[in-house]
Amino acid sequence: MSKxxxxxxxxxxxxxxxxxxxxxxxxxxxLGYVMDRLFEAGANDVFYTPIYMKKNRPGILLxxxxxxxxxxxxxxxxxxxxxTLGIRYYPLTVHRMERRFIKxxxxxxxxxxxxxxxxxxxVFQSSPEYEDCKKIAExxxxxxxxxxxxxxxxx
Amino acid sequence: MSKxxxxxxxxxxxxxxxxxxxxxxxxxxxLGYVMDRLFEAGANDVFYTPIYMKKNRPGILLxxxxxxxxxxxxxxxxxxxxxTLGIRYYPLTVHRMERRFIKxxxxxxxxxxxxxxxxxxxVFQSSPEYEDCKKIAExxxxxxxxxxxxxxxxx
Amino acid sequence: MSKxxxxxxxxxxxxxxxxxxxxxxxxxxxLGYVMDRLFEAGANDVFYTPIYMKKNRPGILLxxxxxxxxxxxxxxxxxxxxxTLGIRYYPLTVHRMERRFIKxxxxxxxxxxxxxxxxxxxVFQSSPEYEDCKKIAExxxxxxxxxxxxxxxxx
Amino acid sequence: MSKxxxxxxxxxxxxxxxxxxxxxxxxxxxLGYVMDRLFEAGANDVFYTPIYMKKNRPGILLxxxxxxxxxxxxxxxxxxxxxTLGIRYYPLTVHRMERRFIKxxxxxxxxxxxxxxxxxxxVFQSSPEYEDCKKIAExxxxxxxxxxxxxxxxx
Amino acid sequence: MSKxxxxxxxxxxxxxxxxxxxxxxxxxxxLGYVMDRLFEAGANDVFYTPIYMKKNRPGILLxxxxxxxxxxxxxxxxxxxxxTLGIRYYPLTVHRMERRFIKxxxxxxxxxxxxxxxxxxxVFQSSPEYEDCKKIAExxxxxxxxxxxxxxxxx
Amino acid sequence: MSKxxxxxxxxxxxxxxxxxxxxxxxxxxxLGYVMDRLFEAGANDVFYTPIYMKKNRPGILLxxxxxxxxxxxxxxxxxxxxxTLGIRYYPLTVHRMERRFIKxxxxxxxxxxxxxxxxxxxVFQSSPEYEDCKKIAExxxxxxxxxxxxxxxxx
Numbered sequence: 025m026s027k028x029x030x031x032x033x034x035x036x037x038x039x040x041x042x043x044x045x046x047x048x049x050x051x052x053x054x055l056g057y058v059m060d061r062l063f064e065a066g067a068n069d070v071f072y073t074p075i076y077m078k079k080n081r082p083g084i085l086l087x088x089x090x091x092x093x094x095x096x097x098x099x100x101x102x103x104x105x106x107x108t109l110g111i112r113y114y115p116l117t118v119h120r121m122e123r124r125f126i127k128x129x130x131x132x133x134x135x136x137x138x139x140x141x142x143x144x145x146x147v148f149q150s151s152p153e154y155e156d157c158k159k160i161a162e163x164x165x166x167x168x169x170x171x172x173x174x175x176x177x178x179x
Numbered sequence: 180m181s182k183x184x185x186x187x188x189x190x191x192x193x194x195x196x197x198x199x200x201x202x203x204x205x206x207x208x209x210l211g212y213v214m215d216r217l218f219e220a221g222a223n224d225v226f227y228t229p230i231y232m233k234k235n236r237p238g239i240l241l242x243x244x245x246x247x248x249x250x251x252x253x254x255x256x257x258x259x260x261x262x263t264l265g266i267r268y269y270p271l272t273v274h275r276m277e278r279r280f281i282k283x284x285x286x287x288x289x290x291x292x293x294x295x296x297x298x299x300x301x302v303f304q305s306s307p308e309y310e311d312c313k314k315i316a317e318x319x320x321x322x323x324x325x326x327x328x329x330x331x332x333x334x
Numbered sequence: 335m336s337k338x339x340x341x342x343x344x345x346x347x348x349x350x351x352x353x354x355x356x357x358x359x360x361x362x363x364x365l366g367y368v369m370d371r372l373f374e375a376g377a378n379d380v381f382y383t384p385i386y387m388k389k390n391r392p393g394i395l396l397x398x399x400x401x402x403x404x405x406x407x408x409x410x411x412x413x414x415x416x417x418t419l420g421i422r423y424y425p426l427t428v429h430r431m432e433r434r435f436i437k438x439x440x441x442x443x444x445x446x447x448x449x450x451x452x453x454x455x456x457v458f459q460s461s462p463e464y465e466d467c468k469k470i471a472e473x474x475x476x477x478x479x480x481x482x483x484x485x486x487x488x489x
Numbered sequence: 490m491s492k493x494x495x496x497x498x499x500x501x502x503x504x505x506x507x508x509x510x511x512x513x514x515x516x517x518x519x520l521g522y523v524m525d526r527l528f529e530a531g532a533n534d535v536f537y538t539p540i541y542m543k544k545n546r547p548g549i550l551l552x553x554x555x556x557x558x559x560x561x562x563x564x565x566x567x568x569x570x571x572x573t574l575g576i577r578y579y580p581l582t583v584h585r586m587e588r589r590f591i592k593x594x595x596x597x598x599x600x601x602x603x604x605x606x607x608x609x610x611x612v613f614q615s616s617p618e619y620e621d622c623k624k625i626a627e628x629x630x631x632x633x634x635x636x637x638x639x640x641x642x643x644x
Numbered sequence: 645m646s647k648x649x650x651x652x653x654x655x656x657x658x659x660x661x662x663x664x665x666x667x668x669x670x671x672x673x674x675l676g677y678v679m680d681r682l683f684e685a686g687a688n689d690v691f692y693t694p695i696y697m698k699k700n701r702p703g704i705l706l707x708x709x710x711x712x713x714x715x716x717x718x719x720x721x722x723x724x725x726x727x728t729l730g731i732r733y734y735p736l737t738v739h740r741m742e743r744r745f746i747k748x749x750x751x752x753x754x755x756x757x758x759x760x761x762x763x764x765x766x767v768f769q770s771s772p773e774y775e776d777c778k779k780i781a782e783x784x785x786x787x788x789x790x791x792x793x794x795x796x797x798x799x
Numbered sequence: 800m801s802k803x804x805x806x807x808x809x810x811x812x813x814x815x816x817x818x819x820x821x822x823x824x825x826x827x828x829x830l831g832y833v834m835d836r837l838f839e840a841g842a843n844d845v846f847y848t849p850i851y852m853k854k855n856r857p858g859i860l861l862x863x864x865x866x867x868x869x870x871x872x873x874x875x876x877x878x879x880x881x882x883t884l885g886i887r888y889y890p891l892t893v894h895r896m897e898r899r900f901i902k903x904x905x906x907x908x909x910x911x912x913x914x915x916x917x918x919x920x921x922v923f924q925s926s927p928e929y930e931d932c933k934k935i936a937e938x939x940x941x942x943x944x945x946x947x948x949x950x951x952x953x954x
Contacts, residue, residue, distance in 0.1 A: 040577065044736075046689055048211075049771060051262075052203035052236035053929050057936075059235055063543060069511055069691060071548065072237050072541035074229030074384075076692035079774075081207035081238050082195050082239055082386050084693065089577070092651070099739060102769055104942040107206075109743055112660065114736040116509075116579040119564060121770045123574050140574045140888050148569055150483070151514060154544075154828050161832075167879040168832050173460070176486040192843055195422065199842055199891075204926060205745075208774050212781075212788050220386060224356055226393065227386035229539075231547050231847035233838060234929075238846065244422070254894060259787040264898050264915045266866070267815065269891040271354075271424040274409060278419050286581040294421045303414055305638070306359060309389075309673050322724040323677050328615070350887065358676075362701035363619050367626075367633050370698055371936060379821055380703050381858065382851035390679055392692050393670035394702050398682030400889070414632040424884060424888040426819075433884050435706035453873060458879055462852075464518050471522075477569040478522050480893045505732065513827035517719060517856035521823075524855055528698060534666055536703065537696035537857050539849030545834055546827035547847050547859050551740060554732070572826075581664075581734040588729050605729045613724055619699075676854050694849075770948070795923070796951040 033122035039091050040068070043098055043113040046075065048083035049152050050107045055084060058105040065101055074177055090117075094126060121149075128152070130174045132160045150179050188277035188298055194246050195223070198253055198268040199264050201230065204236035205262045210239060213260040220256055221249050244273075276304075283307070285329045287315045292330060343432035343451055349401050350378070351405050353408055353423040356385065358393035360417045365394060368415040375411055389432045399428075431459075438462070442470045447485060460489050498587035498606055504556050506532070508563055508578040509539065513548035515572045520549060523570040530566055531559050554581075586614075593617070595639045597625045602640060615644050653742035653761055659711050660688070663718055663733040666695065668703035670727045675704060678725040685721055686714050709738075739768075743744045748772070750794045757795060770799050808897035814866050815843070818873055818888040821850065823858035825882045830859060833880040840876055841869050864893075865890055896924075904929070905949045907935045912950060925954050 047055070055072060068089040069179045071072055074171045077083040086106070090098055095113070128135050135156040140149030151173040159167040202210070210227060217225045223244040232238035241261070245253055247270075255264055259330040277297045283290050290311040295304030316323040365382060372380045378399040387393040396416070400408055402425075409421055431450045435479070438445050445466040450459030462485040471478040512520070513517040520537060528534045533554040541550040551571070555563050557580075564576055586605045593600050600621045605614030626633040667675070675692060677712040680691045686711040697703040706726070710718055715733065722731055741760045749757050755776040760769030783787040803915070822830070830847060835866045843864040854857035865873055867890075874886055896915045903910050910931040915924030927950040936943040 042577075046691060048207035048798075049774075051205055052238045053207060053234075054943055054947075055237055056203075056235035057933060058542060070509060070543065071550070073538055073550070073693055074237065076386055076390065076392050077207060078390065078679060078690065079208075080211040080386065080388065081389050082210055082229065083207045085238050085691070085693070100633045103741060103760065103762070105599075105944060107769065107771060107944075109758075109769060110738055110740045112736045112738045114579060114662075114734060116577045118575055118577045121568060138584075140568065142568070148477070149572065149574060151572060154514075158832060167458070168829055169880060169882075172829075173486065173489070176483065177489060179483070179487060197422075197424075201846060202927075209788055209792075212778060214388060225388065226356060226395070228395070228848055231541055231545065233545065233834060233845065235543065235545050236369045237541050240846070240848070258896060258915065258917070260789060262789075262924065262926060263896045264913075264924060267817075267891045267893045269424060269889065270818075271432055273420055273422045275420045276413060280872055293419075295413065297413070303632070304417065304419060306417060309359075313677060322613070323674060324725060324727075327674075328641065329643065329644070331638065332644060334638070334642060342919075347700065352889075358672035361670055362697060362703045363699075364633055364637075365702055366700040366805070367623060369713045369853060380853065381821060383848055387672060388674075390674055390676040392694065392704050394786075406951070415634060417634075424889065426887045428885055428887045431878060431884045448884075450878065452878070458883065459884060460880060464824075468522060478519055478569060481589075482519075507732075507734075509669060509692045515826055517823035517852060517858045518854075520857055521855040524698060536666060536705070538693055538705070539857065542827060544828075545831040547830055547849065548827045549857050560775065570884075579734060581732045583730055583732045603729075605723065607723070614727065614729060616727060619669075696851055696855065696857050698855065700851065700853065700855050730945070768942070787923070793951065796948065797954060799948070799952060 027102070033141055035120045035122070037118040037120060040089060041092055041095060041113045041115050043088050043090070043095070043102070043111055045086045045102055045106060045108045045111055046083055047086060047106060047108060048077045048081040050084070054091075054105070058101065061101050062088055062098060062103055065097050066069065066090065067098060093142070097144050128175050128178050130160070130171065130178070132164045132171070135171070135175050136158065137179070181319075188296055190275045190277070192273040192275060195244060196247055196249070196250060196268045196270050196275050198243050198245070198257070198266055200241045200257055200261060200263045201232065201238055202241060202261060202263060202265055203232045203236040205239070209260070210241070213256065216242055216256050216260055217253060220252050221245065222253060256319050283330050285315070285326065285333070287319045287321070287326070290315065290326070290330050292334070307331075345430045348425075349468070350399060351423045352430050353398050353400070353405070353412070353421055355396045355412055355416060355418045355421055356393055357396060357416060357418060358386065358387045358391040360394075363462055364415070365396070368411065371411050371415055372398055372408060376400065377408060392443070392447060395468055400461050405416060421451065435463050438485050438488050440470070442474045442476070442481070445470065445481070445485050447489070448468040462486075498608060500585045500587070502583040502585060504582075505554060505583050506557055506560060506569070506578045506580050508553050508555070508560070508576055510551045510567055510571060510573045510576055511542065511548055512551060512571060512573060513546040515549070519570070520551070523566065526566050526570055527553055527563060530562050532553065532563060546563045579611065593640050593643050595625070595643065597629045597631070597636070600625065600636070600640050602644070653763060655740045655742070657738040657740060658735075660709060660738050661712055661733045661735050663710070663715070663716060663722070663731055665706045665710050665722055665726060665728045665731055666697065666703055667706060667726060667728060668697045668701045670704075674725070675706070678721065681721050681725055682708055682718060685717050686710065687718060748795050748798050750780070750798070751776070752784045752786070752791070755791070756796050757782065784795065808918060810895045812893040812895060813890075815864060815893050816867055816870060816888045816890050818863050818865070818870070818877070818886055819860045820877055820881060820883045820886055821852065821858055822861060822881060822883060823852045825855045825859075829880070830861070833876065834890070836876050836880055837863055837873060839870050841865065842873060903950050903953050905935070905946065905953070907939045907941070907946070910946070910950050912937065912954070927951075
């Protein structure tokens, strides 16, 4: 498996897997912790879904996305940090649009904005970077919402 | 507080409370167990909602409905069987419609149907009893769905 | 109970109730329908929460907010359109901020924006009206996102 | 990939994919809109799951099912109408049972009922068409439930 | 497809599938029932996720894991006991760690503990068997939590 | 309203309220942020529930618990940091069990354990402090689970 480059501005990554674990014998406290460990170890994404399991148990479906090469590392964390003895996975393909980053000046400082550009060169997506906005909101004691709105009005 | 009887076929019960506990340090296994204990001790209803708690923790909101007189008993179970040290509650009023029970004959046996009757004497609700239907489905090796449909077609 | 007007731009409504019903014997199809009926009859809000009920049943908690005067009408719909024979409720207080509406011109037409103004006269909230944006997006074949962004950049 | 016809009354469609997107920077308003767009463009199904994402964010997992041939169209809508720059997908197989439609007369008009027939020719599934039932309920001012019950009692 | 044995203490099972059904026209009562039927018929796991479907319908995503050889049996139950006419599935791989069982003595009797052992022979997982703990809790009238804690303190 | 002290080891706090907001026009990113702000400002608890709102919108029910005296502060944050113009609340009573803290020595350092003691002086609850365990797990590169287990085996 390898990364193919379509003519334009889109990457097709066929090298990804989704790993899944069902958990009904672990607390939320531990789950908050394990998510951080998996991200640190290079997971592309980690997320939880509430599920209904047998014997009236509210459980959690842990899903994570990573490249094939990270699988052993992820498995290792899942076994050590959760209560599972079985992990399932399947391959998937990811289409990723080319992204570029621009800087936007606000009254309180510069904020990076991530943009998606389509095959005709048009911007179809503009997302102010959360960590930039958060830092400004906290440092200046203003609502986060106001920071985002300031960026949007300058795009 | 007491039960008032409106002229017709409706009871207003002002004697009820809802108790609530947020849980992020307990497993689904234990939660499946504690639900049964609370019902056995006389809770009118017990149900769980998935919630998002601090520090990225998937948690559970346990809610239960019971009469004021049952509060101490419920609290006792919650403290012993869950991981909480704090329980909150508030009063609520319950309107309950008069219900009556009829018998419906099916090819596999009799099934009780719970009916709600409105103030003009009209049936607005007919629910085959689950445990009756389940027993017949299991004993005769037929789908539960088929048992319900047999009841509905005879109402 | 009555509506009190605090000095500024905030209404305190003590005339509201929340009604709740737990449902485990009704399909999603019917629930989609009953939500519309309740809104039509004047509910201030109606929303569903997934809940875990006894006997391994995924259920739905229906909650609705309405004024005291609407309670009988709501109860009537709940009894006729759902499968419940019991409805619970409790009073609550609602703080509502004064809202005003402004018009914003976009390349494709005018869009109403709802604004919240705080006690110092400052706008702390600006929400383009969804139905306006939707109509423009559909009529001009442009993404809804683009319509909102056009409004935000003009605020 | 092609459609194979097993001897009886079941189609096996190996031509389907599931597309998935994780979203934590989009509002519910927009998500309600994008579901309609995806169905209009020919998705077989679209549904949302609440998920727990990093940094304490409640997010949504958008999943859609479509044939391979629809993938580009779906991707286009997802990029334009949501905030994502990455879309993942994987193939799946769908078994679809042969369905037939019968007409049932009720006091208020005719209702179509979709039926599933198994390999021995037996009906194992009967679903009154929602839109038919809804129209009758609205036109005659009767509960939707009553319309369904009238159909069931005539099957 | 077959089971491969890696050198150590891990099984890789490439013989598994996940089956999925979206349901918006079935009650929670029936879903509680069908989960039991699927487990009885040999499903490795069955679980429900709340999903948002079209037309404002709260629905359920039923997922089940089983070996390829069980697929027809599962399909049969899904068609008979739910309201679906279409079932989708895809293959997945399951890594299962070698597990061993030890006995732990408590003041109230013996409890089996399931352990996971890693490739260096170290125990990384110890789970008291729920049914053992439950039985002791019920027979001796002590909290389930206390039984687990007694086991943990003896490991 | 005031705090009453029952004879034993339980506090009844009648001075608490629950505030609630329904949100369908805000992103998960902002919601992750606002939770932190509310905790910093003194909320006793803040949690999110996924809800199904009108027009097919996945929404979030924000709930927070605070003392009466904190209400204005919380309202201020909700108005500034979310998209709501209306906030509802109702009083509730909280029973809090007396808690005491003990120290437990592990091979990697001391960990605080919170204990609940019932009216007969018996410990019915023992929770290792998460932040203590987390710090040790991170500093020593061992699984969080192993730290908890070390504490439990010493209780």
